[in-house]
Amino acid sequence: MMISNGIEDEEKWLAEGIAGxxxxxxxxxxxxDSNNLREALKYSAQLLxxxxxxxxxxxxxxxxxxxxxDELRRLEMFFKDEDRHGCSIVDLYELxxxxxxxxxxxxxxxTVGSVYIKSKEAPAKDVLKDLVEMCRAVQNPIxxxxxxxxxxxxxxxxxPDIGSEYEGEGDTVMDAVEFVLQNFTEMNKLWVRMQHxxxxxxxxxxxxxxSELRDLVGKNLHVLSQIEGVDLEIYxxxxxxxxxxxxxxxxxxxxxxxxxxxIIQVFPDEYHLQTLETLLGACPQLQPTVDLKxxxxxxxxxxxxxxxxxxxxxxxxxxVEAFSKLSNAxxxxxxxxxxxxxxxxxTLYVSLLSFTLRxxxxxxxxVDQVLGAxxxxxxxxxxxxxxxxxxxxxxxxxxxxxxYDDIVTALTLSNYPRVMDHLDAGTNKIMAMVIxxxxxxxxxxxSTSDKVEVLFELIKGLIKDLEGISTDDLDEEDFNEEQNSVxxxxxxxxxxxxxxxxxxxxxxxxHIMAGGPKRLPFTVPPLVFSALKLVRRLQGQDGDVAGExxxxxxxxxxxxxxxxxxxxxxxxxxxxxxxxxxxxxxxxNDCDLEPVAYDFFTQAFVLYxxxxxxxxxxxxxxxxxxxxxxxxxxxxxxxxxxxxxxxxGYSAKLLKKPDQCRAVYACSHLFWxxxxxxxxxxxxxxxxxxxxxxxxxxxQQMANVTRGSSGPVTLFVEILNKYLYYFEKGNPQIxxxxxxxxxxxxxxxxxxxxxxxxxxxxxxxxxxxxxxQFQKQKGGAMGEKYEPIKL
Amino acid sequence: xxxxxxLGDLHIPHxxxxxxxxxxxxxxxxxxxxxxxxxxxxxxxxxxxxxxxCPDLHITRGEYDExxxxxxxxxxxxGQFKLGVCHGHQVIPWGDLDSxxxxxxxxxxxxxxxxxxxxxxxxxxxxxxxxNPGSATGAFSSIxxxxxxxxxxxxxxxxxxxxxxxxxxxxxxxxxxxxxKKTTTATA
Numbered sequence: 001m002m003i004s005n006g007i008e009d010e011e012k013w014l015a016e017g018i019a020g021x022x023x024x025x026x027x028x029x030x031x032x033d034s035n036n037l038r039e040a041l042k043y044s045a046q047l048l049x050x051x052x053x054x055x056x057x058x059x060x061x062x063x064x065x066x067x068x069x070d071e072l073r074r075l076e077m078f079f080k081d082e083d084r085h086g087c088s089i090v091d092l093y094e095l096x097x098x099x100x101x102x103x104x105x106x107x108x109x110x111t112v113g114s115v116y117i118k119s120k121e122a123p124a125k126d127v128l129k130d131l132v133e134m135c136r137a138v139q140n141p142i143x144x145x146x147x148x149x150x151x152x153x154x155x156x157x158x159x160p161d162i163g164s165e166y167e168g169e170g171d172t173v174m175d176a177v178e179f180v181l182q183n184f185t186e187m188n189k190l191w192v193r194m195q196h197x198x199x200x201x202x203x204x205x206x207x208x209x210x211s212e213l214r215d216l217v218g219k220n221l222h223v224l225s226q227i228e229g230v231d232l233e234i235y236x237x238x239x240x241x242x243x244x245x246x247x248x249x250x251x252x253x254x255x256x257x258x259x260x261x262x263i264i265q266v267f268p269d270e271y272h273l274q275t276l277e278t279l280l281g282a283c284p285q286l287q288p289t290v291d292l293k294x295x296x297x298x299x300x301x302x303x304x305x306x307x308x309x310x311x312x313x314x315x316x317x318x319x320v321e322a323f324s325k326l327s328n329a330x331x332x333x334x335x336x337x338x339x340x341x342x343x344x345x346x347t348l349y350v351s352l353l354s355f356t357l358r359x360x361x362x363x364x365x366x367v368d369q370v371l372g373a374x375x376x377x378x379x380x381x382x383x384x385x386x387x388x389x390x391x392x393x394x395x396x397x398x399x400x401x402x403x404y405d406d407i408v409t410a411l412t413l414s415n416y417p418r419v420m421d422h423l424d425a426g427t428n429k430i431m432a433m434v435i436x437x438x439x440x441x442x443x444x445x446x447s448t449s450d451k452v453e454v455l456f457e458l459i460k461g462l463i464k465d466l467e468g469i470s471t472d473d474l475d476e477e478d479f480n481e482e483q484n485s486v487x488x489x490x491x492x493x494x495x496x497x498x499x500x501x502x503x504x505x506x507x508x509x510x511h512i513m514a515g516g517p518k519r520l521p522f523t524v525p526p527l528v529f530s531a532l533k534l535v536r537r538l539q540g541q542d543g544d545v546a547g548e549x550x551x552x553x554x555x556x557x558x559x560x561x562x563x564x565x566x567x568x569x570x571x572x573x574x575x576x577x578x579x580x581x582x583x584x585x586x587x588x589n590d591c592d593l594e595p596v597a598y599d600f601f602t603q604a605f606v607l608y609x610x611x612x613x614x615x616x617x618x619x620x621x622x623x624x625x626x627x628x629x630x631x632x633x634x635x636x637x638x639x640x641x642x643x644x645x646x647x648x649g650y651s652a653k654l655l656k657k658p659d660q661c662r663a664v665y666a667c668s669h670l671f672w673x674x675x676x677x678x679x680x681x682x683x684x685x686x687x688x689x690x691x692x693x694x695x696x697x698x699x700q701q702m703a704n705v706t707r708g709s710s711g712p713v714t715l716f717v718e719i720l721n722k723y724l725y726y727f728e729k730g731n732p733q734i735x736x737x738x739x740x741x742x743x744x745x746x747x748x749x750x751x752x753x754x755x756x757x758x759x760x761x762x763x764x765x766x767x768x769x770x771x772x773q774f775q776k777q778k779g780g781a782m783g784e785k786y787e788p789i790k791l
Numbered sequence: 792x793x794x795x796x797x798l799g800d801l802h803i804p805h806x807x808x809x810x811x812x813x814x815x816x817x818x819x820x821x822x823x824x825x826x827x828x829x830x831x832x833x834x835x836x837x838x839x840x841x842x843x844x845c846p847d848l849h850i851t852r853g854e855y856d857e858x859x860x861x862x863x864x865x866x867x868x869x870g871q872f873k874l875g876v877c878h879g880h881q882v883i884p885w886g887d888l889d890s891x892x893x894x895x896x897x898x899x900x901x902x903x904x905x906x907x908x909x910x911x912x913x914x915x916x917x918x919x920x921x922x923n924p925g926s927a928t929g930a931f932s933s934i935x936x937x938x939x940x941x942x943x944x945x946x947x948x949x950x951x952x953x954x955x956x957x958x959x960x961x962x963x964x965x966x967x968x969x970x971x972k973k974t975t976t977a978t979a
Contacts, residue, residue, distance in 0.1 A: 440808060484834060487804035525805040525855075529931050536936070579854060586933035620854060620880075627883045631934075666883045674884075714897075721893040728889070760899070767896040767918060774917045 013055045017064045020050045025071050032078045037085040041096065041108070044075055048104035051143065058142055058212045065146050072111050072150075079115045089119050102137045106147055109134060114154040117166060124158055124166040125175035131155075132182050141194040142213075148187050149216045152223065155179070162229035173229030177238055180227070184220035185246050188259070191217050192252040210254055217255075218262045225266045235267065236275050244282045253287045260286070260295045269306035272299065273320055280329035284336040292333050293348045300326065300355040307359040317359055323366050326352060331373065343389040345377050350396050357403045364413060367400060371415035378422040390427050393419065397431055401438040408446055411454045420458060425466045429482065432459035436485045439492055447495045449503035456511040462486055463523075464514050483522035486512075490526040501534050502552040509564060517571040524568055528580050531557050531564070535587050554591040558584060558600075565603075574611030578604045578621055582628045589634045597632065598639050601625075605646055615655040619663070622650055626666050630673065640679075644670045648688065657699035661715050665692040665722050672726065685726055686733040693719055693742075700749075712761040713749045717768055720746060724772070727785070736788040743769075743789070793870055794822065796845065798942035799829030799878070799906035800926040803837050805855060807928035811940050811959050814927065818844045823944075825869060829906030829924065830878035831855050853878040853906070866898055870947045871973060875900035879907035879923075885934060888914055891921050901973060902945075902952065910935040911943070911956055913969050920971050922954060929959065950974075 024047035031039035051068055053061075078084065079092060087095065093112050099105035113131050117124045131151055138144040158164075159179070160172035191213060198206050224230060224239055240263075247259050263279070264272065272279060279299075283292055303322065307313055317323075330352060334345050353370045360366050374396060397419060400410040410416065420431060435458060439446065446452055456463060462482050490508060495501045505527065512523040535554045561584050568577040581604040588597035604625060612621050626647050635643070647670065651663030668688035671681040696715040720742050727734045746765060769791050776786040796818070803809065810818075823845045830853025832838055838858070841848055852861035864877040875898035882890050886908040895903040901919040909932035911925035925941035932938055940959040945952050950973040958965050 480834075484804050484836065488808035491804075491806075491808045522804075529806045532933075533931055583933050590933075623881055623883065624854060627880060627885050628933075630884050669884050674887075718893070718897065721896065725889050725893070760897075763899040764897045767899060771892075771896065771917055 010056060010060055013053065014060045014063060017050045017053060017056070018067055021047050021064070021067045021071070024050075028071065028075070032074065035084045035086075037087055040075065040078060040085075041099070044071070044108060045099045045101070045104040047071060048107050049101060051107070051146070052101060052103050054140070054142075056142075058209050061142055061146065062212075065150075068107070069150065072107065076111050076114060076154075079112055080118070089116050089121055103143060103147065106135055106138060107150060110147075110151045110154055114158065117155075117158045120166075124160045125172065125179070128155060128159075128175070128179040132179055132186070135183075136186065139190070141190045141197065144190040145187055145213055145216050148183055148190075149219070152180075152183055152219060156223060159223075159227060161227050164228075173227065173234065174238065176227055177224065177230060177234065180220055180224050181239070181242050184217070184224075184243070187217045187220065188246055188250055188255060192250045192255050195252060195254070207254060214254075214258050218258065218266075221259070221262050221266050225268075232271055232274055235271050236278070240271075240275055240278055244278065248282055248285045251287060253289050256286045257290050257295065260290075261298060264295065264299050264302060269302050273303065273306070273316060273322060276320055276322060276325045280325055283329055284332045288337045288339060292337070293344050293351070296326075296330065296333070296348060297351040300351050304355050304358040314359070323356060323360060323363070326355065327369065327373070334377070341386070341389070342377065343386060343392055346374060346389055346392040346396060349374050349377075350392055350399070353396060353399050357399055361403060364409065368413045368415050371396070371413055371419050375415050375418045375422070378419070385424065390423065393423060394427065394431055394434070398434055398438075401435060405442055406444050407435070407439045407442055408444070408451050411451060411458065417454070417458055425461060428461040428466070432462045433482065433485060435459060436462075436489050440485075440488060443492070445492055445494045447493075447504075448500060449507045452493055452504050452507045456508065459486070459489075460511075463511050463519070465516065479518070480522075483519055486519075487522050487526045490523075490530060493530070498534060498538055498552040502557065505531055505534065505557075505560070509560070513564075513567060520567055520571055521573050521576060524564055525576070525580065528561060528564060528583070531561050532583060532587050535591065539591055554587075555593060555596065558588060558593070558596050562599075562603075572611065574607045575617055575621065578607045578612070579624060581607070582624055586628060586631065589632050592634055594634045594636065594639065597634050598643075601629070601643055605643075608650065615659075618650075618654060619659050622647070622654065622663050623666060626651070626663070626670065630669050633673075633678070652691070652695070657695055657702065658715060661692045661695040661699065662718070664688055664695060665719055668692075668722060668726075672729065672731065674729070680731075682726075682731040682733040685731055689719060689722055689726075689734075692722075712758045713746055714758075714761040714764060716742070716746045716749065717761060717764045721768060724768075728775075728782070736785070740789055743791070793824050793947045795825045795827060795869060795874075795945040795947060796823045796942065797827045797829070797904050797922060797924045797945060798927040799924055800831045800853065800909050800930055800932075801837055801928045802831050802833060802855065802926070802930035803928065805833060806930035810928055813959060813962075813964050814940065814942065814957070817957070817964070820844055825849070825867075827874065827876050827904050829853065829876060829904060830861065831906070833857050849876060851876045851878050854880050864894075864898060866900055871950050872902055872947055872952060873900040875903045877903070877905050879905035886910070886912075886923075888916065888921065892916050892918055895919055895921060902971075904943075908932065908934045909938045911941045911958065913943075913954055913956070915971060920952075920954075924956075925958075 024043045028040060028043040028047060031043055048068060050064060056064065082088065089112070093109070093116055096108040096112050097105060099108055110131055113127050116122060117127050135144070135148055135151060138147050158166055159176040160166045161176050162173055191210065194210050195206055221243065230239060243259070243263065247256055250256070283296070286292065307317055330348050334340060334348070349370055353367065356363070356366045356370060374393070397416065400413065401407060404410050420428060423431060446455055460466070463486065493504050493508065495504060508527055512519070512527065515523055535557050538552060538554050565577050565580045565584070581600045585597045585600035585604070588600060608618070608621055608625070612618055629643055629647055632640070644667070648664065648667040651667050652660055654660045654663055665688060668685045671679060671684040671688065673679050696719060699715065723734055723739055723742055727739055750762070750765065772786060772789060772791060775782050776789070777783065801807065801810065820843055824847065826841055826845045826848045828841060828848065828850040830851050833853070833855045834857050838850070849865050849867060850861050851865050852859065852863055863881060864875065866873060866875045868874070875895065877894060879885065882894055882905070884890060891903060891905060895918045903919065903921045905921065905923055908923060909926040909930060910923060912921070912923045914921045922943055924943040926932065926938050927940055927942045929938045929940035942957055944955040944957065946955065952971050954969045954971065956967050
């Protein structure tokens with residue numbers, strides 16, 4: 001109720017004030033038009049009396065002020081024209097001081113003063129000095145601020161600056177500076193006094209009103225920056241110390257924050273760089289609640305931009321020791337502001353780090369120093385729980401990653417892991433992911449085992465269970481994403497030198513082996529393939545170079561691989577392990593290491609026998625074994641026989657007959673390898689094919705009994721195709737008549753009542769016959785071969 | 792003109808971290824009508840990525856795939872062509888053309904797309920064409936040494952298919968093409 005009344009009343013008073021001004025303005029204009037100085041003074045004084053009100057808020061007072069201001073402009077033009085009013089400027093200056101009330105008197109005096117300076121009948125400095133002192137008579141904050149603002153406005157273009165027409169004799173720039181500084185000081189005092197004017201409960205309202213007036217005060221600093229004669233020396237010796245003195249002494253939070261920011265914005269960066277110590281020295285002396293992190297961030301941002309504008313500035317930064325000054329200042333501020341929350345302190349260091357990375361990117365020692373300072377702040381406190389502070393720490397740690405192309409540079413900062421240790425487990429993992437993402441993006445290899453060691457220490461939250469978190473608590477999708485990231489990371493760990501590469505692999509293994517059953521299925525395969533790639537690189541080499549010990553040999557690596565794949569037994573992941581053993585077997589084959597290859601096959605078979613029970617999984621597994629074995633050329637007769645015997649045995653023991661049939665005819669390829677010294681045992685091939693034929697037959701009969709129909713003849717057609725394969729390869733055991741027999745058999749089966757056929761098997765048979773026809777028509781040796789076969 | 796992307800054996804993240812950047816920038820969504828994948832992605836992320844390239848995605852199971860429910864073989868008809876897909880670890884000897892021809896006859900398709908060897912091949916034989924798009928990431932293979940990342944784009948137009956193979960060699964993408972024509976239209 002009271003508030004709305006207040007606003008309504010204010011509107012009413014403002015309207016009254018404006019009416020008053022307009023009323024007197026009417027008579028003022030008449031007086032001016034008739035060159036009546038006495039009348040003009042009388043009505044202008046009355047007009048200005050409206051500004052004596054205490055009832056308006058700053059916002060409304062401003063509106064009133066602007067009306068008065070417009071009138072005073074016209075009045076000034078009248079004053080200037082001595083011919084019209086007949087009064088000398090000196091006399092006029094005297095005359096206006098007879099105005100009754102002090103406020104109108106002073107507005108008039110400033111107006112006349114403006115004309116006085118322009119007339120050059122007195123030195124500018126004298127008039128200005130007189131005016132700025134006289135304004136002391138108005139101590140009410142709002143009225144005083146506007147009055148002095150008026151003074152600043154009218155004097156702006158009349159300062160005795162270098163090169164200005166008002167430049168007098170002697171130390172004129174200092175006179176200009178003195179004038180502005182004094183006006184500024186007085187205005188600030190008035191501004192601060194406003195805070196204590198109202199009741200305490202209206203503090204917020206007061207602050208808002210004060211905020212509206214801040215530019216009046218700040219304007220003075222702007223004017224100072226525009227004075228041509230104010231060079232670095234004058235700024236450093238006269239301007240800055242006085243301004244800072246006022247800022248510190250006023251002990252007002254609002255003023256201090258605004259004015260510090262103002263200084264930084266308004267004066268050139270070059271000056272800031274050269275007066276850094278002085279400027280920063282004021283900071284710890286300010287009120288503890290001043291938001292220095294914003295002020296200092298601004299300063300550092302500007303200085304960073306300044307440095308970026310030209311590389312020739314860098315020596316200057318080094319010479320003034322900008323970094324250490326800023327670093328010390330921040331330390332002092334944190335010390336002084338005891339109630340500053342952690343997030344504030346960290347934010348300050350984030351800004352400092354940003355500055356350092358932009359201005360001194362090559363100074364890793366500086367970067368490490370900033371991180372070290374943060375470690376100090378974080379030490380002695382429990383793990384961070386404040387999410388804002390955590391965010392800032394993540395920002396702090398991410399900055400070097402974004403900056404340096406070679407991620408490893410960031411990894412060498414000794415304080416980096418120490419900062420990470422202070423994050424809670426969840427955030428630690430997030431940070432680890434950020435690091436991995438950075439590395440993957442930059443695509444630079446991490447190329448020594450030392451760096452890999454540091455890296456894996458940093459991401460240890462992903463590699464194993466840290467205290468307080470068990471893998472059971474984790475969201476499955478998140479967990480998978482993390483582990484896949486770690487897996488991808490492994491492909492970026494690389495060195496051309498085999499010794500170093502082996503060291504890297506060992507380092508990684510050391511870290512991931514403790515990962516536990518949930519992690520190993522993700523982390524083991526990429527490591528295995530890394531190792532296999534290394535083996536391939538070493539394949540060409542023959543082992544020991546005379547006189548030197550060469551630790552990295554395929555044999556050694558296979559030993560390590562055995563260990564690594566073994567670890568999957570805790571998961572358990574037999575199917576994956578089987579595949580990896582077979583990959584290693586092929587690798588050993590290519591290195592001519594028969595016992596090693598044999599051992600890997602043994603491991604694979606053991607897994608097959610003991611761990612893989614699912615029938616579908618068995619089918620795939622046995623095919624992988626057969627396919628791999630078929631390609632082996634390192635085995636002697638005995639070993640090969642043992643393994644093929646095992647393979648065919650297991651093939652025949654698969655659960656479903658069709659699967660048995662297919663696996664067995666696949667085994668036929670174990671006895672026929674097409675390259676030069678490959679085995680070509682026609683008899684055993686035929687044995688396999690006949691066996692699979694028997695199985696197919698049995699499958700048919702069983703289907704007849706159990707389902708009433710014998711099912712499709714697909715299996716027979718498949719086997720026929722295999723017969724054709726070996727027929728063409730020249731297996732002497734497979735003759736045209738054998739083929740003919742099979743073709744006739746299939747035809748009979750397809751025509752019989754119990755056959756269900758099926759379009760698929762029909763089409764298959766048709767295309768097979770078509771193929772035979774095609775081969776017959778080829779002519780030459782192939783055509784001859786096929787000639788006896790009748791379709 | 793129908794564009795069919797054929798790729799496979801990415802082995803992410805077991806053997807490679809990602810597709811080559813140059814390939815990724817070429818595989819813009821909306822330009823391709825069908826995607827055929829021979830298998831061994833291996834993760835769901837890769838599946839989802841391929842879906843963004845084109846929603847009509849056909850995948851067969853590779854022996855390292857996370858998802859065990861992909862089919863062993865798949866057939867589909869695009870225009871006048873019947874296509875068959877199979878990873879290829881099931882066909883022994885691995886990479887043997889004659890054995891693959893048998894699979895082609897069995898599936899009764901004009902174009903058979905298989906993988907497993909990580910080696911790009913495109914053969915024409917009596918029953919049709921066998922295409923192996925190689926490994927899209929250049930993943931390590933025990934069968935093939937020095938694998939270059941590669942994939943295939945088929946442009947099917949009436950009775951003609953142009954097979955473009957894209958290979959990343961020493962950081963540059965090289966393209967080659969092969970033409971195939973069918974003699975008869977697809978039977979119902």
